[in-house]
Amino acid sequence: MATQVRTERFQLRRLDTTLPIRTVGFLAVLGIVQLYCYVNFKGEGFSREVAQLYILIPVLLLVYTGLNQRVVQDLKIFDMSMKVLLGFFAAWAFVLFFFGFGLDVQFGTVTERMLGGTLITQMLFVAPSEELAFRFILPSYLESKFRKDLRWVALLIPQLTFAAFHTGVYQGDLTALFVAFVFGCVMMFLYNLKLFGKEKLGLGFTIGAHAAYNLVLLGVLAPSGISLISGGA
Secondary structure, three states, rough: HHHHHHHHHHHHHHOOOEEEEHHHHHHHHHHHHHHHHHHHOOOOOOOHHHHHHHHHHHHHHHHHHHOHHHHEEEHHHHHHHHHHHHHHHHHHHHHHHHHHHHHHOOOOOOOOOHHHHHHHHHHHHHHHHHHHHHHHHHHHHHHHHOHHHHHHHHHHHHHHHHHHHHHOOOOOOOOHHHHHHHHHHHHHHHHHOEEEHOEEEEHHHHHHHHHHHHHHOOOOOOOOHHHHHHOOO
């Protein structure tokens, strides 16, 4: 009987595709991957200045979440991975067609040598670090400080901070900063959005969407970049 129970538990563990990882564990793994890429990747398109800044975010958040258990949550590995892919492809299609064909936005251009470095910079540094800080940890902390009827303030402040964080990148351009603020609000909305009454789209979705958005605007996932990736002219 005992053997049968152990066997059933083993089978359940094998079939469980939503194994959780604590936020602290996720931050630690992300920080290690970022550090490895920072030390070892030498290709063009990889911004060491950006990496130096963004590699600090998981480290600071790791210390903070280790000290403040209120914002530590379980992240389901399989579920989060699927949502990263969903957010990535949904944002890619939307930005490419709506911005490119609807608004006639001119995307950036990249060379073949810059593709790998740009992908690593955006997908492993910029998108996950910013989403962790401005859509996950900071809103979670502020929500614990505000009354329920002021929850919207707790969600709005991180997006203002997100826009201010980009002041140097956009050199004080108010239009660009406003776009960053609107983008942050959209990401916050998607983070909390529940499809068909189920759980929130959450962190995985916004990381994927954020990465795709940046990569399209930079030209990596625009037609010219896709042509380079696929080996076309």
